[in-house]
Amino acid sequence: MHSPLDGAASSLVRPYLAAHEQETALQESRRLALVLAADFGIDLDQHLIGAREVAA
Template identity: 45%
Template sequence: MSIIHALLRSILGVFAPGTGRGRAGAHPAAPAARVAQKPEARAVHRRLPAARSPYGLAEPIDGAATIPVRPYVCVAERAHHDRQQEQQQTRQAQTRRRVAMVLAADFGMDLDGHVVGAERAA
């Protein structure tokens, strides 16, 4: 053990919370005796294989079983589509207003004639 480890252990022993083993009058328990297992019993308790990424597997991932697009991408695309439709409707309304103004200017029509009381104000 190095000097740094010893120093850290002594500092942590003072400032860190206790482990519960240092009670007054308590004696440390004797370590449990290891029971020798038979070779057949050890074979039953084999370790599980390590988790592997699906990208390292030989067979391809089934595309029908997975979600191809994240939900937040769909929401953003839908909002973009809605904004485009709204802008297109605004442009169409502006075009209709411009056509009406050109027709009124060319044919000398008064556009405010249909509004009640507009001829008195003009």
């Protein structure tokens, strides 16, 4: 008798799906950082490297 396959044990992952999940997680962390900065009144232009050169 054969036991069912464990899908979690398989290393086959669609690379575009993994990349999409990573990008989604990165966007969520960026949104959270922006919301927290806005809540605490932090001027991000002062804290980002190179932002003064771009803004000028």
